[in-house]
Amino acid sequence: MSTYQPEDSRKVTTHRLLEMKGRGEKIAMLTAYDYTMAKLVDSAGMDVILVGDSASNVMAGNTTTLPITLDQMIYHGKSVVKAVQRALVVVDLPFGSYQGNPMLALDSAIKVMKITHADAIKVEGGCEIQESVERILSAGIPVMGHLGLTPQSINKFGSYNVRAREEEEANKLVRDAHLLEELGCFAIVLEKIPATLAERVAKELTIPVIGIGAGGAVDGQVLVLHDMVGLNEGFRPRFLRLYAELGEVMRRAFTQYISDVKAHDFPNLDEQY
Numbered sequence: 001m002s003t004y005q006p007e008d009s010r011k012v013t014t015h016r017l018l019e020m021k022g023r024g025e026k027i028a029m030l031t032a033y034d035y036t037m038a039k040l041v042d043s044a045g046m047d048v049i050l051v052g053d054s055a056s057n058v059m060a061g062n063t064t065t066l067p068i069t070l071d072q073m074i075y076h077g078k079s080v081v082k083a084v085q086r087a088l089v090v091v092d093l094p095f096g097s098y099q100g101n102p103m104l105a106l107d108s109a110i111k112v113m114k115i116t117h118a119d120a121i122k123v124e125g126g127c128e129i130q131e132s133v134e135r136i137l138s139a140g141i142p143v144m145g146h147l148g149l150t151p152q153s154i155n156k157f158g159s160y161n162v163r164a165r166e167e168e169e170a171n172k173l174v175r176d177a178h179l180l181e182e183l184g185c186f187a188i189v190l191e192k193i194p195a196t197l198a199e200r201v202a203k204e205l206t207i208p209v210i211g212i213g214a215g216g217a218v219d220g221q222v223l224v225l226h227d228m229v230g231l232n233e234g235f236r237p238r239f240l241r242l243y244a245e246l247g248e249v250m251r252r253a254f255t256q257y258i259s260d261v262k263a264h265d266f267p268n269l270d271e272q273y
C-alpha cells in the first residue's frame with residue numbers, strides 16, 4: 001500500500017485550501033472525534049479534520065445527528081484540537097445551535113472557537129441560514145457550508161437518499177452554493193448529490209467544494225472515519241470505499257484476549273511485576 005507524505009508540513013489554513021484548488025491539488029478531509037484518532041489522522045497528512053456531528057451516530061449511538069448538543073461537540077472539538085499539528089480543524093455546529101437565530105448562531109460559533117481552539121465551523125443549509133452565516137462571519141470566524149443531503153434536516157427529507165436529482169432542487173442547490181460563496185464561506189461540502197451537479201458547482205465556484213457521495217470532479221473528498229476503516233460495520237453505501245476492516249481486526253483481538261484470560265494464559269510471568 002502506498003503511503004502519503006505531505007510536501008508542506010506547515011499548518012493548513014483556509015487560504016492554503018484555496019491555493020490547492022487553484023493548482024488542482026485535491027483536498028483530503030476525514031472526520032475525527034477524539035484525541036487518539038485525531039493524532040493518527042493528522043500524522044498521516046490529512047488536510048482537513050472535521051469534528052462532525054456524525055459523532056452523534058458513531059460515538060453516541062444515536063440514529064440521527066439531531067440529539068448531539070453544543071457542549072458535546074465542544075468536548076469532541078477540544079479533544080481533537082489537542083492532537084492536531086497540521087490539519088485545519090473544522091467543528092460542526094449542531095442542530096438547534098444556529099438555525100433561525102443569528103445571535104444564537106454567533107454565540108454558538110464563538111463558544112466553539114473560544115473553548116476548542118478549532119480553526120473553523122461548519123453549518124448545514126443555504127438561503128435559510130443566510131443571516132446566521134453572515135453573523136458568524138462578521139465575527140471573523142471561518143465558515144464551511146454544507147449542501148445536498150444535510151442530515152440535520154432528515155425529518156424534512158424523510159430519507160438518506162440522493163438529493164437534488166430533480167431540476168428544481170438542483171437549481172436551488174446551485175443558487176445556495178453561489179450565495180454561500182458570496183457571503184464569504186471558505187469551502188462547501190456537497191453530500192450525496194449527482195456527480196454531474198457537483199462537478200458543475202465545483203467549476204462555477206472559486207472556493208473549494210468537498211464531496212461525499214458527490215463524485216470525483218470536485219476539489220476534495222470527505223468521509224466519516226468509522227465508515228472508511230470498517231468500524232461502522234454494516235454501513236456500506238455505494239459511495240464508501242473501505243480502506244480497512246478494523247472492526248474485524250479488533251473483534252479478533254478482543255476474543256483472543258478473552259480466551260487468554262479464561263485459559264490463565266494472560267498475564268504470563270513476563271507480564272507481571
Ligand code: KIV
Binds near residue numbers: 222
Ligand atoms: O458530520 C459529518 O460527519 C459530516 C460529513 C458527513 C461531511 O458532516
